[in-house]
Amino acid sequence: MPTESTRRTFLGALAAAATGSVAGCSNNSPPSRNETRYPVNQSHETTLPARDASDSTVSDSESVYTRVYRKTSDAVALIRTPDGSQGSGFLYDATHFVTNYHVVGEADRASVQLNETTSRIGRVVGRDPRSDLAVVELGSTTQTDPLSLIESEPTIGTRVAVVGSPYGLRGSLTSGIVSGIDRQVPSPAGDYQIPNAIQTDAPVNPGNSGGPLVDLSGRVLGVVNSGGGDNIAFAISASLVRRVVPALIEDGEYDHPYLGAQTTSVTELVARANEFPNPKGVLVVDVPSGAPAEGQLRPCTGVRRVEGFRVPVGGDAVLAIDGEAVRTPKALHAYLALNASPGETLSVRVRRDGSITTVPVEIGERPELVV
Known part of the structure; x- marks a missing residue:
């Protein structure tokens, strides 16, 4: 299992290379109802209640993201490991959640919190430090539809949303655009740079890592893996996810x-x-x-x-x-x-x-x- 110093080294490398920080490893519990432990930018980060599409009180701009949230949020979980690391993950198929390697590390099991009242223990069946991807398997299917990966490469200016659990606040949504493509970012493996990464200005905070970056149709453009500085965050592209994740599910590892x-x-x-x-x-x-x-x-x-x-x-x-x-x-x-x-x-x-x-x-x- 990676030591805490190893994780700190990885976080520092990302901060230096991407003027941000890894957004996935948060060891903090979510604040109670009467206590605010973490600053939350209310203008960017919103936990949206399910609302009827015909609700006339919702503005046009809000309704777009409300629909995205309604379509995706049930498939996005809060991931926790026994050592206290936490991040996000999304349902890839009937029983598998995709997250970041730096969220689960070398843990064998992880808690998958599906909603406020349902949390299940999953098995980490595959991990790849180089692509910073990992897969957690549940023992039985969920009642939620998995999210689909986008088939084409995104274009700069595409409106996007990040759904995840910043600071343990499960079911949070932030919005922005694709602000860059074909980026290369550091991975937890020191000998590798993650290619074809997507850059976004959507706010990303500790706990968001492993969650999906989605377009307004709810399709996954990438897996969030770093962010937090100067409106710059990065996601592992759907193209790379499509190559790596099936191997992690089948073999537990990926041959680069x-x-x-x-x-x-x-x-x-x-x-x-x-x-x-x-x-x-x-x-x-x-x-x-x-x-x-x-x-x-x-x-x-x-x-x-x-x-x-x-x-x-x-x-x-x-x-x-x-x-x-x-x-x-x-x-x-x-x-x-x-x-x-x-x-x-x-x-x-x-x-x-x-x-x-x-x-x-x-x-x-x-x-x-x-x-």
Whole structure:
């Protein structure tokens, strides 16, 4: 089980990288009716009662979010572990709740509070520190419909809501927009960055982690995993959830695709140093011994000074994978994470020795993480 210092280290990393904090691990109990322990911004965070859609007292803007709340809130639970960590989770199918790894850690069981009077003990059947996802299984079905994942990538400006349990306040809703896409954020695993993350300005606080970021149709855009600073919060995309969660349910773990090549963007400076005709693709700087890319992609063989800068030269420039253009190391990482599987052979277009060629590259499995 991760120590408390390990969690603090992870929270600090997120705070530094995302100017926020992990929103999931709250060890505080919800305030009593007569005591307010935590500041709650009433203009942003609202616990909405179920209301009839025909209620004329609800304004148009409120009714949109009221409908979202009514459609999603029953499928969102407060998740607690025996060590006091708590966060949120949502019903993925008849018996499984999705949450964050950093909410449940290495716990075997978790309490799933479905409403004010119903709480059940679930079994943590799968976890993946790299994607910061985990699955809690209930022994029997609930009377609630699961939430569905969005099929397409969200666009900037899409109105969204976060439903969860900030500070243990189950059934809370905040609203905002998608303010960024294709972000890369730290994960609890120090060797991995979560790709394709969604950025939102919806208020996110400790206890929200593991809950859904939904659109106005109630579809899940992502799983909230960090936030709390300067109206910036992040969610693990539905695209990554769709790949990881079924494996967690079936096998208890997820095998991440891995190339093992260290790359850098082909900038104007890199293109000049390598005598490339244009600044496109990513340069293979190094391929560590034993990495899947060893013997398949060529690393740099030296450095050259350009404008006073030491620039790596002599390696392959990866231009595309299976026809998909690769422009940055981040794009390469995201493509592999969302499209490749260990053991699969991909067609990689590279610039090598002054000409463009296509080479087959077999994808490996990222080394096992020691928790």
